[in-house]
Amino acid sequence: MSATASTAAATTGRPKRMSPRTEATLRVVAPIAVGVIVLGAWQFLVTVVGVSEYLLPSPASIIEEFIANWASIASAMLITGTNALIGLVVGSILGILLAALAARWSIADRMSAPLIAALAVVPIVALAPVLNSMFGADSQFGRQAIAAIASFVPVFINTLRGFRQTTPVHRDLMKAYAANSQQVLRTLTLPTARPFVLTGIRIASSLAVISALVAEYFGGPRGGLGSLISTSAASSAYARAWAYVVASIALGLLFYLATLLLERLVLRRAPSGGAR
Amino acid sequence: MSDATTGSRAPRPAETAQDAGSRAPRPAESAVEVRGVDKVFETRTGQVQALDGIDLTVAAGEFVSLIGPSGCGKSTLMRLIADLDDPTAGTLTVFGKSSRQARLDQEYGIAFQQAGLLPWRTVAANVALPLELHGVASADRRSRVAQLLEMVGLGDFADRYPDQLSGGMQQRVAIARALAEQPRLLLMDEPFGALDEMTREKMQTELVRISAETGAAVVFVTHSIPEAVFLSDRVVVMSPRPGRIQQIVPMRLGADAARAARTEELREERTFFDMVTAVREALHGGSPVASGARGVETR
Numbered sequence: 409m410s411a412t413a414s415t416a417a418a419t420t421g422r423p424k425r426m427s428p429r430t431e432a433t434l435r436v437v438a439p440i441a442v443g444v445i446v447l448g449a450w451q452f453l454v455t456v457v458g459v460s461e462y463l464l465p466s467p468a469s470i471i472e473e474f475i476a477n478w479a480s481i482a483s484a485m486l487i488t489g490t491n492a493l494i495g496l497v498v499g500s501i502l503g504i505l506l507a508a509l510a511a512r513w514s515i516a517d518r519m520s521a522p523l524i525a526a527l528a529v530v531p532i533v534a535l536a537p538v539l540n541s542m543f544g545a546d547s548q549f550g551r552q553a554i555a556a557i558a559s560f561v562p563v564f565i566n567t568l569r570g571f572r573q574t575t576p577v578h579r580d581l582m583k584a585y586a587a588n589s590q591q592v593l594r595t596l597t598l599p600t601a602r603p604f605v606l607t608g609i610r611i612a613s614s615l616a617v618i619s620a621l622v623a624e625y626f627g628g629p630r631g632g633l634g635s636l637i638s639t640s641a642a643s644s645a646y647a648r649a650w651a652y653v654v655a656s657i658a659l660g661l662l663f664y665l666a667t668l669l670l671e672r673l674v675l676r677r678a679p680s681g682g683a684r
Numbered sequence: 685m686s687d688a689t690t691g692s693r694a695p696r697p698a699e700t701a702q703d704a705g706s707r708a709p710r711p712a713e714s715a716v717e718v719r720g721v722d723k724v725f726e727t728r729t730g731q732v733q734a735l736d737g738i739d740l741t742v743a744a745g746e747f748v749s750l751i752g753p754s755g756c757g758k759s760t761l762m763r764l765i766a767d768l769d770d771p772t773a774g775t776l777t778v779f780g781k782s783s784r785q786a787r788l789d790q791e792y793g794i795a796f797q798q799a800g801l802l803p804w805r806t807v808a809a810n811v812a813l814p815l816e817l818h819g820v821a822s823a824d825r826r827s828r829v830a831q832l833l834e835m836v837g838l839g840d841f842a843d844r845y846p847d848q849l850s851g852g853m854q855q856r857v858a859i860a861r862a863l864a865e866q867p868r869l870l871l872m873d874e875p876f877g878a879l880d881e882m883t884r885e886k887m888q889t890e891l892v893r894i895s896a897e898t899g900a901a902v903v904f905v906t907h908s909i910p911e912a913v914f915l916s917d918r919v920v921v922m923s924p925r926p927g928r929i930q931q932i933v934p935m936r937l938g939a940d941a942a943r944a945a946r947t948e949e950l951r952e953e954r955t956f957f958d959m960v961t962a963v964r965e966a967l968h969g970g971s972p973v974a975s976g977a978r979g980v981e982t983r
């Protein structure tokens with residue numbers, strides 16, 4: 409299926425690693441170091457080499473704009489973030505439910521497969537103008553719907569994979585215990601699928617923010633990050649446009665980190681109701 | 685599964701030789717009865733005849749080992765008894781019921797060739813799994829699990845996760861899990877394969893003790909002749925392609941062959957070595973006591 413290519417597989421095994429502490433530190437320090445170097449080079453290009461501020465605003469002026477427009481940036485992040493969050497939650501729930509159906513009944517799988525494949529290849533944002541005009545100029549619904557569709561795809565694909573990861577020896581064990589299907593679901597299928605579901609949600613989180621934001625480029629109510637970026641750019645306020653871009657990056661990171669944290673929390677070998 | 689198939693079968697030489705070794709008068713109800721069982725696997729490259737005309741009776745409380753070269757169908761036979769697979773022909777009964785009913789009634793405990801622990805559960809929660817599924821109250825569950833883990837020597841590891849244990853330790857957890865509900869029949873597929881020699885002998889002695897205490901019948905798959913001899917009342921020697929019962933060798937260890945007599949000293953005794961030799965000869969097809977009628981495979 410072409411759709412599988414778009415998502416990374418969840419890894420069930422823990423990869424070989426250095427000491428966990430070193431790795432955690434490295435994971436934080438490395439990107440920060442890269443960021444500082446890039447920003448330094450950028451500032452150098454603008455102030456010393458003399459690239460025009462108009463073409464490429466310096467980091468300093470972007471920060472200045474960021475602080476000056478903090479109020480509108482915060483409310484824009486809230487608007488876009490809410491759309492993305494609603495889309496992510498709805499899309500994930502639908503993805504998990506439909507994957508459960510597809511795993512249970514192969515007819516559901518066969519019926520949904522072409523639809524999922526189509527959803528995975530069609531650029532979701534292409535639907536934005538259509539949905540925007542369908543739901544009216546003052547509704548956020550179109551954007552939330554787009555974020556939901558974008559989130560749905562990776563969650564569905566990964567969850568479905570997860571539901572199929574139970575091993576033969578575990579299935580034999582459940583059969584030997586004469587476990588009913590409810591018990592098999594609760595004690596085997598869901599725990600096996602859990603890391604896959606969470607990977608799907610983590611991938612979906614970034615897609616939800618991107619699509620909620622890009623959907624704003626195509627009209628609808630103003631005030632979100634996407635619409636502010638396009639207005640600022642249209643009025644040649646490039647430094648301000650960049651300040652909103654920075655806010656968008658921060659929003660995307662926030663979503664990503666939140667889902668990463670969720671993954672960590674859930675997978676941290678939660679006690680599973682046995683005899684403890 | 686229908687009984688009609690057995691009736692129509694021509695008697696095989698193996699059938700005449702079967703059960704020659706059962707010493708004690710057979711109790712009214714046998715633990716396992718296998719009658720004329722064939723198993724053919726359909727694969728993409730054709731059919732694989734895994735089992736051919738298997739007849740075997742395991743008495744209640746009897747310890748029977750299956751031994752034979754890799755691929756001779758030991759695991760397959762065990763899976764059929766456990767109703768994890770259906771025979772192509774023949775019938776299987778467990779305590780007088782169909783194997784399916786016996787499974788539904790939880791008449792057996794099983795330990796697979798792989799430990800098969802759930803990686804997201806602690807050791808204790810893994811052992812508790814069958815008790816949990818069958819609605820044992822959590823207080824009883826806790827004390828039973830503690831007792832089982834003590835028995836397999838993993839009392840200090842209750843809160844560890846399977847990936848923090850060695851392969852042998854995982855296998856011991858799986859054995860504790862199989863014993864959790866004190867089944868009347870234990871099915872064990874090379875449970876000690878991953879253990880070091882020391883632990884292995886300790887577990888063997890434990891298993892003899894447990895099966896004597898609980899009076900459980902055991903069907904035990906192994907590759908080790910001394911292990912089979914030490915543990916068993918009878919050793920079933922199988923040959924491959926297609927999987928058949930080559931010979932059933934009765935063990936006459938100790939004066940009355942009582943389980944209690946199977947102590948460590950037994951390993952040093954003369955009869956022990958004689959029995960090892962008997963099984964080895966049966967395995968290599970050159971046994972002087974072979975059922976002569978059948979063409980013995982010499983490889």
Ligand SMILES: Nc1ncnc2c1ncn2[C@@H]1O[C@H](COP(=O)(O)OP(=O)(O)OP(=O)(O)O)[C@@H](O)[C@H]1O
Nearest residue numbers: 725726727732734753754755756757758759760761
């Ligand atoms: N699910 C299956 N599909 C096809 N063939 C199978 C299947 N399971 C087992 N077989 C075949 O049946 C034969 C017996 O297999 P089985 O696993 O019972 O052997 P075994 O005696 O347990 O061997 P080992 O000692 O290596 O565990 C083998 O030839 C194997 O290839």
Ligand SMILES: [Mg+2]
Nearest residue numbers: 758759797873
């Ligand atoms: Mg096997």
